[in-house]
Amino acid sequence: MLHIGCHLSSSRGYLAMGKEAVALQADTFAFFTRNPRGGRAKEIDADDAAAFRAFAAVHDFVKIVAHAPYTMNPCAAKEELRTFARDMMADDLRRMEYTPGNYYNFHPGSHVKQGAEAGIALIASQLNEVLCPEQTTVVLLETMAGKGTEVGRDFAELRAILDAVKLRDKMGVCLDTCHVWDAGYDIAADLDGVLTEFDRVIGLDRLKAIHLNDSLNDCGSHKDRHARIGEGRIGLAALKRVVNHPALCELPFILETPNDLAGYAQEIKMMRS
Structure with missing residues (x-):
């Protein structure tokens, strides 16, 4: 069975996201831990998190995939930005324990002309x-398209x-189809x-999740512009092979295509078929 979902708004809480996912015929979903363009996080309602855990068990959810905000740059050139990133990740991981046993995905960051080796360190x-x-x-760690000074542009x-x-047992990789293509x-x-x-x-045992996206760009463009499934340069036939590949088919797939909920419902239905 294909395990697939999409990005949902976390503003109404875990249980609301779970119910929205079920309405879309999804058995996983992704959400931002806080405003993707900011640093503030809404306080977690422990009762809501507990209700979601019970709901997810009844509806056979697989692992959900939290996403760190885009503003988090662990390899920024300025120390205060790195401190901001460290404190944000530490807080996010504390908050993740309200829904234990899931995934926390982040963009490795941009080294800002320090060089990839310094960024990696x-x-x-x-x-x-x-x-x-x-x-x-x-x-x-998310695979990146390689625009600008992004770290993670190759395996x-x-x-x-x-x-x-x-603590290598606490680490894995999320492969984004648009990003690796670009x-x-x-x-x-x-x-x-x-x-x-x-x-x-890297090792396929490290691969834990897939961001399933088409791309508006040609292979190797290093631009990172997502497209709806079948409306980009990768194409529907290729993405069908991705979701059916024996090395990948049991992983959670997260759609990050430019869509509303109705569009996500159509894509989920299409990919399940």
């Missing part, structure tokens, strides 16, 4: 500060971060080859 340093043995959340950069993290990995013509390379460099 700073990202790993933050992770080593905030990860703890007691946490139940697995933190996912080797993600592997370098993972190698420098002490980074130059041709998942339309050679999905098996791309996954073989991922396995060689």
Whole structure:
């Protein structure tokens, strides 16, 4: 069975997101831990979180995927921005324990002309500060398109971060189909080859979730512009192969396409078919 969902608004709480996901025929979903363009987080209602946990068990939800805000940059050039990122991630991971055993996904960050090697070291340093043995959340590095000075533009950069993290059992990877395509990995013509390379460099056991998106750009464009499924350069046929691939088909798939809820419902139905 395909495990698929989309990004939902967390403003009304966990239980509301769960009910919205079920209405869309989804069995997972993603949500921002706080305003994606800001730093403030709404206080979590413990009763709401408990009600969602019970609801999710009844409706056979698989792991949900929280998303860190875009403003979090662990490898920023300015120390105060790195401190802001560290404190935000630490708070998010504390909050994630209201829904234990799920995933927390983040963009590794932009090194801002410090160089990828320096960026990788700073990202790993933050992770080593905030990860703890007691946490139940697995933190996912997201594959990036490689625009500007993004870290994570190829599998080797993600592997370098993972190698420098002490609590490696708390780490994984989220593969974004638009991002890897824009980074130059041709998942339309050679999905098996791309996954073989991922396995060689990182290991498929580290792959925990998929962001399922088409792309408005050609392969290798390094631009990161998502498209609806089948309306971009990757194409429906290729994304069908992604969701049906034996190495991927049991993972949670999250749609991040430019859609409203009705559009997500159509895409979920289409991909389930």
